[in-house]
Amino acid sequence: xxxxxxxxxxxxxxxxxxxxxxxxxxxxxxxxxxxxxxxxxxxxxxxxxxxxxxxxxxxxxxxxxxxxxxxxxxxxxxxxxxxxxxxxxxxxxxxxxxxxxxxxxxxxx
Amino acid sequence: xxxxxxxxxxxxxxxxxxxxxxxxxxxxxxxxxxxxxxxxxxxxxxxxxxxxxxxxxxxxxxxxxxxxxxxxxxxxxxxxxxxxxxxxxxxxxxxxxxxxxxxxxxxxxxxxxxxx
Numbered sequence: 001x002x003x004x005x006x007x008x009x010x011x012x013x014x015x016x017x018x019x020x021x022x023x024x025x026x027x028x029x030x031x032x033x034x035x036x037x038x039x040x041x042x043x044x045x046x047x048x049x050x051x052x053x054x055x056x057x058x059x060x061x062x063x064x065x066x067x068x069x070x071x072x073x074x075x076x077x078x079x080x081x082x083x084x085x086x087x088x089x090x091x092x093x094x095x096x097x098x099x100x101x102x103x104x105x106x107x108x109x
Numbered sequence: 110x111x112x113x114x115x116x117x118x119x120x121x122x123x124x125x126x127x128x129x130x131x132x133x134x135x136x137x138x139x140x141x142x143x144x145x146x147x148x149x150x151x152x153x154x155x156x157x158x159x160x161x162x163x164x165x166x167x168x169x170x171x172x173x174x175x176x177x178x179x180x181x182x183x184x185x186x187x188x189x190x191x192x193x194x195x196x197x198x199x200x201x202x203x204x205x206x207x208x209x210x211x212x213x214x215x216x217x218x219x220x221x222x223x224x225x
Contacts, residue, residue: 036216044153044202044216086152095141095206097214101152 002027002091006100013077014108021072021103023061023087032090033063033070034097039083047072047085057081077107111137113205115217122193123225130188130220132203138183139205143214144176147200159186193224 003026013019025031035047048056050063050070061072070087087100112135122128132142141160145153157173159165159180167173175197177189186205190197200221204214 043218044204046213046215049213095214096143096155096158098155099152 004100008103012106019077023070034088036086079107082107111215113215113217119221121223128190132186134184134205137207142186143204145202195224198224
């Protein structure tokens with residue numbers, strides 16, 4: 001069975017500092033990994049997916065199959081980045097997502 | 110972008126009654142819709158996957174007779190919580206993915222259910 005682990009429930013950084021939200025997964029096949037973000041009082045929305053290899057709002061994430069990780073990074077955090085971040089894995093053709101427990105990021109002024 | 114709506118946004122009901130929650134894809138056809146449950150300060154737990162025109166697939170531990178799912182059209186899925194009890198109080202979220210083959214799921218705003 002697949003599993004997604006986000007070891008940090010809470011993460012605080014100062015504005016302008018780098019930020020890394022950790023995500024590890026377990027799955028024997030070739031997964032598709034996503035990062036979803038939920039801003040205060042808003043719905044969950046897709047931030048980025050690993051197959052796109054794109055940078056959204058300054059965030060990037062690289063799939064490391066050797067370490068089974070998909071950490072989310074941003075070199076200079078902004079206050080508006082404060083939100084709940086979920087790492088998710090799609091491990092099959094049914095398009096089902098398995099979510100990590102989420103990390104609440106707070107960017108301090 | 111793709112928009113998914115849910116109705117109602119919140120509902121309070123008495124124990125023993127049934128509650129229906131609607132999930133609609135507003136500007137795209139959703140071949141697959143998903144229903145999640147989220148407890149306070151916890152992650153989303155997948156309850157079931159529904160494909161238009163076929164029976165929903167429920168995750169282990171989710172009672173299909175308790176949580177009835179109907180996906181009658183490509184833009185509407187409904188979740189009915191039958192004979193609701195206080196332990197069913199939760200935040201229910203639906204998502205939808207379209208026909209393009211993309212894996213992206215678009216999420217609804219969620220429905221807060223409180224059973225008294």
